[in-house]
Structure formats: C-alpha cells, structure tokens
Amino acid sequence: MVLAVYPAFGTGYGVRAMLQIFMWIALAGSWNLISGLTGYVSFGHVAFFGAGAYTGAILIAKAGWPWLSAALAGGVGACAVALVIGYPCLRLKGPYFAIAMLGLNEVLRALVSYFEGLTGGGSGLSLPTLHATVPIYYAMAGTAATVTLLTYLIITSRFGLRLMTIREDELAAEAMGIDTARHKLYAFLLSAVGPGIAGALAARDQGYIEPMSVFPLATTITMIVMVLFGGKGTVWGPVLGAVVLFVSQEFVWARFPYVHQLLFGAIIVAVVLLMPRGVLGLLQIKYRLPRTI
Amino acid sequence: MATPVLEIDGLSKRFGGVTAVDRVSLSLEPGRIYGLIGPNGSGKTTLFNCITGIERCQAGRVSFNGERIDGLKPYEIARKGIGRTFQVIRVFPELSALENLLVVTRGGLAEAEARALELLRFVKLEGLRNEYAGNLSYGQQKLVEFVRVLMRDPTLILLDEPAAGVNRTLLNDLLDAVRRLRDRGKTVLLVEHDMKVVMGLCETVFVLDHGEKIAEGEPGVIQTDERVIEAYFGR
Numbered sequence: 001m002v003l004a005v006y007p008a009f010g011t012g013y014g015v016r017a018m019l020q021i022f023m024w025i026a027l028a029g030s031w032n033l034i035s036g037l038t039g040y041v042s043f044g045h046v047a048f049f050g051a052g053a054y055t056g057a058i059l060i061a062k063a064g065w066p067w068l069s070a071a072l073a074g075g076v077g078a079c080a081v082a083l084v085i086g087y088p089c090l091r092l093k094g095p096y097f098a099i100a101m102l103g104l105n106e107v108l109r110a111l112v113s114y115f116e117g118l119t120g121g122g123s124g125l126s127l128p129t130l131h132a133t134v135p136i137y138y139a140m141a142g143t144a145a146t147v148t149l150l151t152y153l154i155i156t157s158r159f160g161l162r163l164m165t166i167r168e169d170e171l172a173a174e175a176m177g178i179d180t181a182r183h184k185l186y187a188f189l190l191s192a193v194g195p196g197i198a199g200a201l202a203a204r205d206q207g208y209i210e211p212m213s214v215f216p217l218a219t220t221i222t223m224i225v226m227v228l229f230g231g232k233g234t235v236w237g238p239v240l241g242a243v244v245l246f247v248s249q250e251f252v253w254a255r256f257p258y259v260h261q262l263l264f265g266a267i268i269v270a271v272v273l274l275m276p277r278g279v280l281g282l283l284q285i286k287y288r289l290p291r292t293i
Numbered sequence: 294m295a296t297p298v299l300e301i302d303g304l305s306k307r308f309g310g311v312t313a314v315d316r317v318s319l320s321l322e323p324g325r326i327y328g329l330i331g332p333n334g335s336g337k338t339t340l341f342n343c344i345t346g347i348e349r350c351q352a353g354r355v356s357f358n359g360e361r362i363d364g365l366k367p368y369e370i371a372r373k374g375i376g377r378t379f380q381v382i383r384v385f386p387e388l389s390a391l392e393n394l395l396v397v398t399r400g401g402l403a404e405a406e407a408r409a410l411e412l413l414r415f416v417k418l419e420g421l422r423n424e425y426a427g428n429l430s431y432g433q434q435k436l437v438e439f440v441r442v443l444m445r446d447p448t449l450i451l452l453d454e455p456a457a458g459v460n461r462t463l464l465n466d467l468l469d470a471v472r473r474l475r476d477r478g479k480t481v482l483l484v485e486h487d488m489k490v491v492m493g494l495c496e497t498v499f500v501l502d503h504g505e506k507i508a509e510g511e512p513g514v515i516q517t518d519e520r521v522i523e524a525y526f527g528r
Binding site for chain 1 (some may be wrong): 347370379383388399425
C-alpha cells in the first residue's frame, strides 16, 4: 500500500531509489531460481538483463513499440537466449557452467557492439525522450513482485523440491527418476525472464544504453552477493539481500565515495566465512522454519 | 519359466585399460532375491551402474521385462521400474525425510504424502519426517534411502550394501522388509559383504572376480566352490 502510493509524495530521488531496489529484487530473485535452487551458479546472469535491455530498446527506438510491450518482449528475448544457451551449457557441471555463463555475457556484449546498424554499436542506442518514471516504477514493482511470487510458488511445490535435489545430489535425483536436464532447463528459462523485463524497463527509464552499461560483470556479482546475504534457496532471502545491500550501499556511497566497494568486498568475505547460508538460511535451519520464508 | 525380469547378456565396461565388468551374463526371475558378491574392485557397483544407466556399457545388452534398456538415461530406467540404493548414502541432506520421498513421484500430492508417510512408518521414522535427512543417523539415512526407492513401487530393486553400518535391530527389520517385497512378487538384487546376510536371504548368488562372473548358484553351493574360495582367500 505504502509502496503503491509512494510516487505521489516521494521525492524524485526516493522514487528512483525504490525503482532500483525493485530492479535488484527482480534480478536477485531470478538468480536465486536457477543458482539458489539447483546449485548451478550462473556467473553471467546479467547477460539476460542486457539481452532484455537491447531487445526492448531496439523495439522502442527502431520499431516504435510502446515501452510496456517492449519490456515484455525483453523478457521473451532473454528467455530465447536462455533456451539457446541453456541446452548445451546446463550439461556442464560446477565451475564449468559458471565459466560458460561468464563467456555468454562477453559474447553478447561483443555481438551488440558488432551489429552497429541495429544496436548503435559501441556508441550506444538512444531512446526517444519520455517522462515515464512513475509508470516504470509500477512496472518494475510488478516485476519484482511477480518474481517473488513465482519463487514462492516454486519453492513450496514438488517441482521446487526436485530442483533442490539437483543441488543436493544430481546423480541420486536421476536414479530416482527425476529428469534433471528438463528441470534445470525450466528453471533456467524462468530465471531469464525477470532480468529480461527488468533490463528493458531500465533501458526505457535511462533512455540510453551502450554495451558496457548493460552487460557489466559487477551486476552479476551484486545479484549473487544479495542472494548469498539474504539466503539462497529461500523465498524472501533475495528480497532481504537486495534491500539491505542496496540501502547500505547508498548510505556509504553518499558519505564515503570509493569506500562502498571496500564495504561490499568485506560483506562478501564475511557472508561466505560466517554464514554461508545467508541470514534467512541460517534462521531456517536453526529454528526449523518452513520453506515459505 | 516366466520371462526374466532382468537379462544381462555379455555386458562389458572398461575404464581406460581397466576392464571393470567383463562379458557378464545373468538372468533374474521375478519374485526372487539374488545376491551379488565378490572381492573389492570386482565390478559389483559398476555392474549396478551399467544396469541403471549411470555408466554406459561398451558391449552387451541389458533387457528389463524383455525390453532393451541399455543406452537409456538413468531417469528413464528408474521410471520403467528399477530402483536402487547406493553404496555411499545419497539422500538429499537439506530436504526433510518426508520431502526426500515426495520428490520421487508425480501426480496427486495428497496421495504421495499418504504413501510417503506409510513408508516412513514402515521403517519407524514417521516421528522424524520433518527432520533434514542430513541430520539423521547413518542407519536412519540408509532407511530413508531404502524407502525412497519404494516410492515408485519398482519391479526390480538393486541394493548396494544395505547391511553396512546398520545395527542389528534395524537390519532385521530391513531384511524382513526385503522378504516381504519378494513375497509381493518384487525381484531384489543385492550387493553385500556380510556373508550371513547373503546366505540367509538370497536364493541365488552370483560371484564376480576381476569383472568376470566366476560362479552362480545357491548360497550353500557357492560357499564350497573352489574358484570362489580362491577369489576370496587366494590359492
């Protein structure tokens, strides 16, 4: 409720910051769907954000699509990339999958830089001016809510439990009759949609994109840290991680520029060493909380 | 004679220069308990892996109820009705005991839950159903793994060292359970080092040595077979 009426009285900065938080919830929540549940760590998840951003931006700038349909198309575009790349890459195990995903991101960045006619190449792509921050705020909030709801539905279903068996013991899952390849692919496809839509919305909001701005490795790292902090494989972990890390980053950034990266690094080290399951993961195990958290 | 449940014909599996399973042929009839024994490294687990599709055999064929299954994926073989446990426990540690069973089946959740609870009650673990499987004792995890196999109601059950690490009381329950499965027409093939278990439970025993089947017969006969004695104790 508060979030729904916030744009009416919030400051310009406040609305923009909330928009960013929604974006991070959508990104972290999506990463959690594939990596938190199946244990297949994607090190190139920003590739789907970038794919969505370019799909959306091209449709808006070159085909004159309205931004909302372009955003949905961004989700479809990212999903299509996931389908092409997921089929071969999900056969890879452990670090090899992580590296392949890292490679995918670099390949996509190179591709959009190369096809200048369509993407503007390295000099980027400008979108027609449009003041739509508030509607985009709602669209991004809807994306974040949808990703979280989807996570809830998956985690509380047997489909979600089967995804976790892949993380727990993939060979045993296969021997129990679980079609692990198909399950991984479904999770991967679902995990690409959110970033695709978020990417297209972010592109519309910023009005200008270029390869370096929508395919940064740092974005993937941030999603991972948010999920690890909040609790991988939980419903609310990515939400908690996105809010806490974004807010603390903004505070530190405002007061001590340059220090925020140091802080971020320190958080990564602390989380991995002290609570590898994240805040909610730790609480879940300690207090036997149900999977609905 | 009924059609064999499982028929293995000339199965071979090599790892580089090592022949783990060497032209093994055997046939299992429905409603019987079979033992598979042999010294360490004689290829028992590899044979299990070849039957269940985890390893691909290089030669030979495996038929299940008259249908070829070699070359199928592990999950396809499991769905046809072959269940197995592992030598090293492979429960899903961060899933509860109940969830470990629930993931196996499709269809109605209520039905699956009823069946899972019935199976947990059967091994006296219903009180621990919400405990993470990884927190259970070794023997309890073994029982979870055993009843997880039964969720699909398989025709053929492969047990890889079911007795190892399980205390006597639990073990007797487990062996009773195996006998009851047999009485219901299921076929069981078990790898076991505990000879008391093998001799007391199995109707037919296969002996592997260096990947080759060196003997087959009733437990009493196997015990006096010269090649078997030689394989275990040397000449």
